[in-house]
Structure formats: structure tokens, C-alpha cells
Amino acid sequence: MMPLPLKRFLTVAVATTLCGAVQAATVLKISHNQSTDVPVHKAMKVFADKVQEYTDGEVKVRIYPNAQLGTQRESLELVQSGMLSMAKSNAAELEAFEPLYGVYNLPYLFTGSDHFYKIIGGPIGEEILLASKDKGFIGITYYDAGSRSFYAKKPIKTPADLKGMKIRTQPSPSAVKMIELLGANPSPIAFGELYTALQQGVVDGAENNESALTDNRHGEVAKFYSRDEHTMIPDVLVISTQIWEELTPEQQAAIKKAASESMMAQKELWAENTKKAIDIATNELGVTFVEDVDKPAFAEIVLPMHDDAAKSNPQIADLITRIKAEAE
Numbered sequence: 001m002m003p004l005p006l007k008r009f010l011t012v013a014v015a016t017t018l019c020g021a022v023q024a025a026t027v028l029k030i031s032h033n034q035s036t037d038v039p040v041h042k043a044m045k046v047f048a049d050k051v052q053e054y055t056d057g058e059v060k061v062r063i064y065p066n067a068q069l070g071t072q073r074e075s076l077e078l079v080q081s082g083m084l085s086m087a088k089s090n091a092a093e094l095e096a097f098e099p100l101y102g103v104y105n106l107p108y109l110f111t112g113s114d115h116f117y118k119i120i121g122g123p124i125g126e127e128i129l130l131a132s133k134d135k136g137f138i139g140i141t142y143y144d145a146g147s148r149s150f151y152a153k154k155p156i157k158t159p160a161d162l163k164g165m166k167i168r169t170q171p172s173p174s175a176v177k178m179i180e181l182l183g184a185n186p187s188p189i190a191f192g193e194l195y196t197a198l199q200q201g202v203v204d205g206a207e208n209n210e211s212a213l214t215d216n217r218h219g220e221v222a223k224f225y226s227r228d229e230h231t232m233i234p235d236v237l238v239i240s241t242q243i244w245e246e247l248t249p250e251q252q253a254a255i256k257k258a259a260s261e262s263m264m265a266q267k268e269l270w271a272e273n274t275k276k277a278i279d280i281a282t283n284e285l286g287v288t289f290v291e292d293v294d295k296p297a298f299a300e301i302v303l304p305m306h307d308d309a310a311k312s313n314p315q316i317a318d319l320i321t322r323i324k325a326e327a328e
């Protein structure tokens with residue numbers, strides 16, 4: 001058990017006076033590792049406003065950006081223990097906490113954005129969000145994090161170009177495996193340390209969506225973004241199971257409604273931000289977007305990961321089959 005004062009600091013309870021009566025408002029703190037300029041932060045602000053509105057102020061949300069409460073992993077551990085109420089993490093990192101999230105880490109699983117949204121906005125996505133209940137957290141909603149491609153100081157058009165390169169990956173078993181299969185050396189490091197790692201040559205490249213070039217300034221140090229689009233891994237807003245169970249059913253419903261509305265708000269913000277990122281990366285940072293990438297060659301090497309994942313876990317096997325059946 002954690003000391004109560006510490007728990008209080010990170011989770012709940014401020015006293016407000018309403019008509020002379022003292023009412024405890026629940027405060028949910030969200031930790032995340034991005035700046036306040038990115039779509040996911042703006043969407044969580046929408047979430048915060050709507051939670052306040054739909055619960056008539058009974059529940060308030062405060063967002064702590066820039067990993068000030070810890071890295072994604074540290075925040076998830078705090079959420080699991082109930083010391084922190086909420087966190088936004090990429091699904092890649094969640095795989096270490098709940099294996100079903102590993103399905104999102106499988107390369108070339110989605111055929112495009114429509115397929116992706118059909119899954120994250122539908123029953124399969126919901127099933128995965130609820131799967132971690134006994135592991136100390138529950139997913140509330142997903143946010144778009146685009147598709148991930150390699151970026152480095154040189155173009156990467158074929159898997160052969162990756163040979164021997166040190167590539168930063170998210171700390172996720174599948175991400176590490178994918179890089180190994182492609183012939184590069186995976187280096188799982190926290191996102192906040194990546195700019196310096198690229199700058200100092202600790203890694204030769206990384207992989208992410210286009211906005212990492214601008215929002216996280218990686219385009220200052222990596223001038224070629226090679227669009228192999230190997231994965232589409234959503235961000236996920238999670239809440240501590242312990243905190244969730246202390247909320248009333250009405251508050252839980254209000255939070256779910258606010259969360260799914262914020263997901264739709266983020267979808268639009270994401271599209272605009274990606275366009276802007278490509279423009280700024282090209283015209284201000286001098287990044288070249290390499291489009292003539294041999295995607296089938298990448299896919300051929302990493303597609304066996306689907307069968308391996310299916311063999312490792314019958315629930316994952318079932319998810320893969322159902323996700324593929326929903327393809328456009």
C-alpha cells in the first residue's frame with residue numbers, strides 16, 4: 001500500500017464550497033509525454049472541458065504534459081498502483097502491460113485510415129480497452145497517431161538500407177522484433193531522450209509519424225523521412241482501475257462520452273497537423289519525404305509476425321482474424 005498523502009497528491013480530492021456546503025470534487029490528473037501544441041493534448045483539453053460539463057463540475061481533469069510526471073512507462077506504473085489517475089500512452093508501450101495491445105504493433109495490419117478507425121472506434125477496440133481491468137488500468141479511448149515510417153540522415157528505400165543501422169524503437173517487444181527482422185539494431189529508449197540520441201549519433205534513425213519531425217523537432221537532425229508506413233499504432237487514454245471503480249456509474253458514463261467525443265475532435269486536428277508538419281518539415285527544416293520506398297519488400301519480411309503473434313496467444317489470434325475481416 002502506498003502512503004495516503006502521496007496518493008492524495010497524485011489523484012483526487014479538492015474541497016469546493018457550494019452554497020455553503022463543502023463538496024469534494026474528484027480531480028483526475030493525466031500524464032503524457034508530448035507538448036501542449038500537439039493534437040492529442042488539445043483533444044485531452046476537449047475531454048477535460050466536457051468531463052467538467054457532463055458531471056456538473058463533480059469531476060475535474062488536469063493535464064500534465066512534457067513527461068513532467070514521468071515517462072510513459074513510469075506514468076503507467078503509477079496509474080496501475082492508483083497513485084496517478086490517468087495517462088496517455090502509445091499502444092506500443094502498453095503491450096508490456098497488457099499483451100492484447102500487441103496486436104496494434106503488428107506491421108501492415110491495417111489497410112488504411114478507414115480500417116484503422118473501424119477497429120479503434122468499434123467493438124474490437126473497446127474489447128482491448130477493457131482487457132487490462134485486472135492489470136490496474138482501463139482504456140477510455142484511442143487517439144490517432146498516424147502511421148509510422150523510418151527517418152534518418154539517409155533515405156531508407158529497402159530493408160537492405162537498414163542493415164546495421166541502430167534504430168530507436170518504442171519500448172515494446174513487437175517493435176524490437178520488427179527492427180531485428182529488418183536487419184537493423186533496435187534501441188528502445190524513452191521518447192523524451194530521442195532528440196538528443198539522434199543528434200549525438202547514439203542512434204542512426206527512428207520511426208514515427210510525420211509530426212515527430214516538427215512537434216518534437218526530429219527533422220532538425222534527421223533529414224530523410226522514408227514512407228514505408230510499417231505500423232499504425234494508436235495512442236490510448238487510460239485510467240486507473242482503482243480510481244475508475246471509485247466513480248459513480250453516472251460519472252463513468254460522462255467520462256466515456258467525453259472521451260469518445262474528444263477522439264473525434266482529435267481526428268480532425270490530426271489531419272490538419274499532419275499537413276502542417278509535412279509543410280514545415282519540407283520548407284523550413286529541409287526534410288526530404290522519400291516516397292519511392294519498396295513497401296512490399298518491407299512487408300514480406302515482417303508479415304510472418306502476424307502468424308507468430310497468433311501462435312503465441314489464442315486471444316491475439318482471434319483479434320487478428322477479426323481485424324482482418326473488417327478490412328475495406
Ligand code: GCU
Nearest residue numbers: 033089090145170191208235
Ligand atoms: C508517438 C506517440 C507517443 C510515443 C511516441 C514514441 O509520437 O504519440 O505517445 O511516445 O510515438 O515513439 O515513443
